[in-house]
Amino acid sequence: MPTSRPRAAALTALVLLSSLVAGCSDDDSRDEDLTAQKLHWKDCPAPSRAEGGGSAPSPLPDGDAWQCATMKAPLDWDDPEGDTLGIALIRARASGGDARRIGSLVFNFGGPGGSGVTTLPAFGEDYAALRTRYDLVSFDPRGVGRSDGVRCENDQQLDAYFQQDMTPDDAAERTTYLDNTKQINAACEKNSRKVLPHVRTTDAARDMDLMRQVLGDQKLHYFGISYGTELGGVYAHLFPQHVGRAVFDAVVDPTQTSEQGALGQARGFQRALDNYAEDCTSKPEDCPVGDTPEDVKNRIARLLAQLDTNPLPGVFPRELTQSAATNGIAQALYSKDFWEYLTEGLEQAYDGDGRTLMLLSDSMNGRGENGEYSNLVPANIAINCADDRPRYSPAYVEGRLPAFRAASPLFGDFLAWSLVSCTDWAVPGAADHPDVSAPGAAPILVVGNTGDPATPYEGARKMVDALGGGVGVELTYKGQGHGAYDSKNRCVQTAVNGYLLDGKVPAAGTVCS
Secondary structure (H helix, E strand, O other), X not given: OHHHOOOOOOOOHHHHHHHHHHHOOOOOHHHHHHHOOOOOOEEOOOOOOOOOOOOOOOOOOOOOOOEEEEEEEEOOOOOOOOXXXXXXXXXXXXXXXXXXXXXXXXXXXXXXXXXXXXXXXXXXXXXXXXXXXXXXEEEOOOOOOOXXXXXXXXXXXXXXXXXXXXXXXXXXHHHHHHHHHHHHHHHHHHHHOOOHHHOOHHHHHHXXXXXXXXXXXXXXXXXXXXXXXXXXXXXXXXXXXXXXXEEEEXXXXXXXXXXXXXXXXXXXXXXXXXXXXXXXXXXXXXXXXXXXXHHHHHHHHHHXXXXXXXXXXXXXXXXXXXXXXXXXXXXXXXXHHHHHHHHHHHHHHHOOOXXXXXXXXXXXXXXXXXXXXXXXXXXXXXXXXXXXXXXXXXXXXXXXXXXXHHHOOOXXXXXXXXXXXXXXXXXXXXXOOOOXXXXXXXXXXXXXXEEOOOOOOHHHHHHHHHHOOOOEEEEEEEEEOOOOHHHOOHHHHHHHHHHHHHOOOOOOOEEEO
C-alpha cells in the first residue's frame, strides 16, 4: 500500500519565503521566456514504459483525437533561468465550440506518482459533460512518467522488493526489510540524483501556474483527486488570485504528518473492509467468504497469518505472500466496483490459488502483465520523501504498533512499517504538512466520501478549515470507494458540473447519497 499514501508537503522556511513572494506577484519577468513558449500539440504516442505502457489513446467518441505536447519548466524553481525539464501534457479540445468554451480544466488524479497522460484518456468519457465547455488537460507531474520520471530499481529487483515481508515479526525480518528499503532508496539516488531535490508538491504547483499561462488562461480551473487535492491546495496557497473554478474530490487531510496520515488510512481501510464484509453478508444469496461480517474478517486474518509462513502460488513464478495479499485486498477496497474481485480473490485463495489477489497487488504497484513496472512507486517514494520532513526510526515504529493495530487489526502493521520508507532518503523533507491556506481565492468545492478508505472522510472538513473562510465549500457523499464524482452519483455530478460549467456554488454542507 505505500504507493497509495497521499502525503504532505511545503517548503523549508527559506524556499517557502521565496515561493510566497513569487506566488503573490504578477511579475513573471524572471521566466518570461518560458511563459511565452508555444506548445506543439500532436497526436499522442503510445504511453512510455514509465507511464505504464500500452496503446496510444483511442479517439474520443466524437472522433476527435487526444493531443500531446511537452512544456518546458525550470528544473529548479529557485533558479528559473537554469536547466529545464519537460512536463508531458495531454488534452482533448472542448466539444461545444469556441463560443461556449471557458478555458482549460486541468486534472491531477493523485498518487502521488500517477500519470495524468495515461489516466485522463482512460476515464475521458466520464468527463464528457465538462468537455462541452473546457479543454480537458492533464499532465505527468515532474518525476512522473515522461516528465523526467524517477528511476530506482529494475523490474526483477522490484519483483523481489514487493515479495518481501513488509510487516517484520522479529529482528532478522526487520533487518532484511530495512536493508531492502535502504537498497531501493540508494538506487533512486544513483539513477535520479538530479531530479530528486525538485519533485516537491510546491514544485509541481509552480509548474501548474506556468501551465496556466502557457495554455492562455487567466485563471487555473482545476479538478484534483486524492493527492491532487493536496496539490490543488498548495497551488491555492501559493497563487490564490489565480484560482478559478476548482473541485477537490477524495480529499487529503492537509493538517496531518505522514504518521497521522498513515494512521488515518489504517482506520479508513478498516472501515472500508467492515463495509465490504457487511455488504457481502447482507445479501439474499450466501456470502462465499463468510457467514457474518466478523466471520469474513476473521477468515481474512487467518489467511494472512498463514501466508506469513506459507505463501500460495500466485502469478508464476511469484508467490502470494502476506504483504502481497494485504496490498491486493487494499486495492480492491478502493472502489465498490472491485468488491466482486475481492470476493473472487478470497475464494480462490481459500482454495490455494493466489493469482487474483496478486494481480490486484500488481495493479497497486504499477506492474503490468508483461512484468514491466511503471514508475508509479519510485515517483511516489520520491515525492513523499521530498515533501515529508519527519523521519521515523524502526524503534519509533515498533512503539507505535499498538496504536496502528487498534486502528486496524488487518492493515495496521503494514501501514506502520511503511513509515520507514523515507528514513534513509537522500533529500531532506520539506515540512510536517502542507500549507493550503488561501485567503482571497475563489470558492473551491471540497467533496468528501464517507466510505473512502485512502483519504478518509474527515479530511474534507480539515481541508475546508485550512483553506480559510469563504474559500472551501464542503459537499458530503454518503458512499463507498475512493472519490465521489466517478461513482456516477447524480447528486454529486450535478453539483460539480453546476459549479464547473455554470459557476453555481452548491450550498455548503450539501449531502448526497
